[in-house]
Amino acid sequence: MASAPGWNLLPFSHAGAYQRSPHTALVAAADPNPERRTQFGARRGVDRLYADYREMIEVEALDVVSISVPTRAHGDVAIDVAARGLKAIFLEKPIAQSLSEADRMIEAFQRHGTTVAINHTRTWDPLYGAMRDLIANGGIGAVHSVMAHGREGALFGGTHLFDLIRSLLGREPEWVSGELEPGRVFDPGARGVVAFPDGIRAYVNASESDPTGLEVDIVGTEGRLRAGNALYPEWWRVDRTEKRSAWVRRGFPGVNDGRSAMVRAVEDLLDCAESGGKPLSSPTDARADLEIAVAFHLSDRAGGRRVTIPVTETEYVIEDRWGRDPAG
Numbered sequence: 001m002a003s004a005p006g007w008n009l010l011p012f013s014h015a016g017a018y019q020r021s022p023h024t025a026l027v028a029a030a031d032p033n034p035e036r037r038t039q040f041g042a043r044r045g046v047d048r049l050y051a052d053y054r055e056m057i058e059v060e061a062l063d064v065v066s067i068s069v070p071t072r073a074h075g076d077v078a079i080d081v082a083a084r085g086l087k088a089i090f091l092e093k094p095i096a097q098s099l100s101e102a103d104r105m106i107e108a109f110q111r112h113g114t115t116v117a118i119n120h121t122r123t124w125d126p127l128y129g130a131m132r133d134l135i136a137n138g139g140i141g142a143v144h145s146v147m148a149h150g151r152e153g154a155l156f157g158g159t160h161l162f163d164l165i166r167s168l169l170g171r172e173p174e175w176v177s178g179e180l181e182p183g184r185v186f187d188p189g190a191r192g193v194v195a196f197p198d199g200i201r202a203y204v205n206a207s208e209s210d211p212t213g214l215e216v217d218i219v220g221t222e223g224r225l226r227a228g229n230a231l232y233p234e235w236w237r238v239d240r241t242e243k244r245s246a247w248v249r250r251g252f253p254g255v256n257d258g259r260s261a262m263v264r265a266v267e268d269l270l271d272c273a274e275s276g277g278k279p280l281s282s283p284t285d286a287r288a289d290l291e292i293a294v295a296f297h298l299s300d301r302a303g304g305r306r307v308t309i310p311v312t313e314t315e316y317v318i319e320d321r322w323g324r325d326p327a328g
Contacts (some may be wrong), residue, residue, distance in 0.1 A: 130254025141222025153187030176295035186321030
């Protein structure tokens with residue numbers, strides 16, 4: 001349906017996107033777990049299956065590889081894949097657990113000429129793209145506030161949210177102040193403020209206990225935009241024709257073409273690999289998203305004080321509880 005949010009469209013997986021896009025074919029897969037490997041092959045109709053991704057790359061003539069190993073293994077695997085001469089990598093978010101590891105990865109991608117997209121899925125959704133255009137063209141006046149909800153930790157789910165906010169605003173943050181959700185050792189949620197230029201403040205509630213799910217509410221001097229996992233985008237304008245101003249809902253000017261955000265991400269990655277362009281969510285974007293997550297951790301450690309961007313503690317590691325053990 002053209003009126004459905006693209007982030008709810010299928011396919012919503014790497015494998016499904018490669019099989020749905022007319023520009024790609026899913027030819028092989030690697031997984032060290034034999035049961036998962038067999039199940040994947042049966043489900044996707046793929047018989048070229050490997051226990052080791054290195055063997056797969058050596059045997060198969062591949063142009064693009066998806067890397068969906070646990071975050072703690074992103075750096076080693078992605079750098080190794082780039083060194084093996086592939087044109088493009090579609091890497092799961094977050095890019096890494098520390099800024100220093102992200103820097104090491106970005107340097108390797110640049111050195112080997114590898115085009116990389118990071119799976120912050122909503123960045124490719126055409127409805128969020130329409131929101132970007134409305135904001136950039138003054139559709140809600142001068143933006144001053146963002147209320148952002150999310151779940152699944154400041155790192156794993158937080159980078160989805162931070163990438164979306166940065167993309168919609170077209171600005172980079174200046175400082176972060178906040179706190180972490182207590183009682184969680186691995187990747188706790190975060191609440192606080194992310195400050196952007198021009199006095200824009202993003203108020204973030206990315207705690208596990210937030211029942212809202214991912215949602216953004218962007219307010220400007222002349223209007224408002226809202227969207228989320230369960231909310232088709234709303235566009236409101238301030239009507240000043242009467243003595244007392246009022247909010248008037250406008251028809252949202254965005255549609256999708258039936259392609260899921262994952263399919264669009266794969267096709268953007270391919271286009272950029274051929275043209276030398278930058279994917280909508282690139283490794284440098286993903287590093288900026290990770291930097292916000294790290295800043296929340298450092299601010300919490302400092303009692304909620306502001307942490308200026310760029311963050312200088314690049315060795316700080318956020319332990320990610322998500323993902324499978326690469327050995328099992």
